[in-house]
Amino acid sequence: MFKAIFIHRVQLLKLLCQFHPHCSPPLNKTTTEQTKGQPTKMLETTLLLLVLVLVCVLWYSRGRHSYWANKGIPSAPTIPVFGHMHQLFVCKYPWEAMDRAYKKYGREGLFGRYEMFNPVLIVTDPDILKQIMVKDFDNFTDRRKFGDQPGSIMTSMLSNMDGEEWKTLRSIMTPTFSSGKMKRMFGLVCTNADSLVASCLNDAQNNLLVDMKDKCGRFTMDTIASCAFGIEPNSMTDEKPVFAQKADNFFSMSPYKFARFIMMFMLPKLFNALGLKVDTADIDFFRDVVEKTIRSRQQNDRQRGDFLDLMLNARETNTEEKTTNQDEKLSTKSAKHVLTDHTVLAQCIMFLIAGYDTTASTLAFASQLLARDVKVQQQLREEIQEMVKEEGELTYQGVMEAKLLDACINETLRMYPPGALGERKCTRPYKVPGTEVTLMPGDLVQFPIWSFHRDPHHWTDPETFKPQRFLPDNKANITPFTFMPFGMGPRNCIAMRFALMEAKVALAKLLLCVELQVVPGNEHIILDGNTFLLRPKDGQKIRVTPIKQE
Numbered sequence: 001m002f003k004a005i006f007i008h009r010v011q012l013l014k015l016l017c018q019f020h021p022h023c024s025p026p027l028n029k030t031t032t033e034q035t036k037g038q039p040t041k042m043l044e045t046t047l048l049l050l051v052l053v054l055v056c057v058l059w060y061s062r063g064r065h066s067y068w069a070n071k072g073i074p075s076a077p078t079i080p081v082f083g084h085m086h087q088l089f090v091c092k093y094p095w096e097a098m099d100r101a102y103k104k105y106g107r108e109g110l111f112g113r114y115e116m117f118n119p120v121l122i123v124t125d126p127d128i129l130k131q132i133m134v135k136d137f138d139n140f141t142d143r144r145k146f147g148d149q150p151g152s153i154m155t156s157m158l159s160n161m162d163g164e165e166w167k168t169l170r171s172i173m174t175p176t177f178s179s180g181k182m183k184r185m186f187g188l189v190c191t192n193a194d195s196l197v198a199s200c201l202n203d204a205q206n207n208l209l210v211d212m213k214d215k216c217g218r219f220t221m222d223t224i225a226s227c228a229f230g231i232e233p234n235s236m237t238d239e240k241p242v243f244a245q246k247a248d249n250f251f252s253m254s255p256y257k258f259a260r261f262i263m264m265f266m267l268p269k270l271f272n273a274l275g276l277k278v279d280t281a282d283i284d285f286f287r288d289v290v291e292k293t294i295r296s297r298q299q300n301d302r303q304r305g306d307f308l309d310l311m312l313n314a315r316e317t318n319t320e321e322k323t324t325n326q327d328e329k330l331s332t333k334s335a336k337h338v339l340t341d342h343t344v345l346a347q348c349i350m351f352l353i354a355g356y357d358t359t360a361s362t363l364a365f366a367s368q369l370l371a372r373d374v375k376v377q378q379q380l381r382e383e384i385q386e387m388v389k390e391e392g393e394l395t396y397q398g399v400m401e402a403k404l405l406d407a408c409i410n411e412t413l414r415m416y417p418p419g420a421l422g423e424r425k426c427t428r429p430y431k432v433p434g435t436e437v438t439l440m441p442g443d444l445v446q447f448p449i450w451s452f453h454r455d456p457h458h459w460t461d462p463e464t465f466k467p468q469r470f471l472p473d474n475k476a477n478i479t480p481f482t483f484m485p486f487g488m489g490p491r492n493c494i495a496m497r498f499a500l501m502e503a504k505v506a507l508a509k510l511l512l513c514v515e516l517q518v519v520p521g522n523e524h525i526i527l528d529g530n531t532f533l534l535r536p537k538d539g540q541k542i543r544v545t546p547i548k549q550e
């Protein structure tokens, strides 16, 4: 093969020389005759070149795709270059190929996959997962960047940050959802949930089916906007709720957007080389909104104690630290992690977007599951009615302590976890416990949330909605690290408590006022296959009927 490469290189050199002004011989009769045979020669050389490139790529691909076999880790057969990535285009859902591999190799504890040439380790042993996500977290603080364009909003979001920078920002943002702050937000969440119920009742009066994904999307947008920024988008009453629509656009994927997304995620260098931008027009919309809100907050000088205040105050502290330190003897940590206007902006936009889809889908799935299970729906209603009877109204404590309500939301998240797959990036050499595998910095580790949640080895009858598995008496039967809709460890979902409170309040308020019913022909939950997030395809239509108040 090397001989072939060498011969080919000589021919290529000759070909190039013919086009180079200093190498080309003067054009005379003899050379004109000589060039007559050149097109065939050129074609031959081009073909040779192509064959050569192909051979090299196949050779390289074969080497890369033996990475796991060389370490004794099983892996499904690959196809050259693509590894397992072609499956994304042939499977109905992006997580389906992973799930098939999980069913085949899941019991091994670890298996390998290839994203083109990139090896990825899939962890299916809950004990190893615990080790990676919690005990040895310092070796896995990062995840892959979702778009890597310095200066862009997407790249500056907390979810995309690495190492120390992530740690500092996360600790600044964490108090947003402290118990005290959550209690203060409870009233706002209730007000927005009342609007959700009123809107559903209005549809019921007009004999309309209710698209729960659309309704709950409006609710979650209004809730996060009012709780975190004091903005009131009024999505529930607006015919064209622009905030919710922009956020929905961000998550809805045409085949083109899906392909673009995959390139941004898996081939960021190519994505950047093609001049594509990670920040879409929807991001620009939110940028304008947040910039205006920050300006107005600064002009009015009024504190609400919300997420925006938290970010602005943290920035002030950092700026002061920076300017008062004349001799530049700032600790590298604080100097490196100064919150800029741009970073603040990026976190605000992230909250508006992240706060929208996941909770809205959860509520839409829960409504459909409860509409199908009339018995559980009635039991849940009775639990909430009892609570209201005792306390006089829906209270923060009551909602957070309601056992069946908690179980129903958890079971919904088990069956339909909005994030189907989790990921960490290795940051220091790491020997996987109990194996001979050593991961190197940059290696990716994934945990298949969807597959864990549907594994009959961990859950009896996993395809059936059985909230009782999450009731206190049964919780001990759940194997740790097999249920993780919000991820796990120090880098789990920062807003988990808020999202749960929001979903519980909305569901409780709905069940107090309406009965959820399945629409004939719409019994099944159809998932959108064009996105990595689990969301109902074309909304989730149900019928609601007002409950006669005693």
Ligand code: HEM
Pocket (backbone or CB within 6 Å): 158, 159, 160, 170, 224, 350, 351, 352, 354, 355, 356, 358, 359, 362, 417, 418, 419, 422, 423, 484, 485, 486, 487, 488, 489, 491, 492, 493, 494, 495, 496, 498, 499, 500
């Ligand atoms: C039912 C609702 C939600 C679900 C199921 C969910 C799920 C997740 C998951 C699986 C992760 C990755 C965790 C990991 O890698 O271990 C995550 C991260 C994150 N979520 Fe959520 N989420 C929800 C709601 C929200 C809301 C309402 C917000 C914001 C208001 C939010 C903001 C974030 C952020 C900022 C991160 C990145 C955290 C970091 O990298 O430090 N999420 N979420």
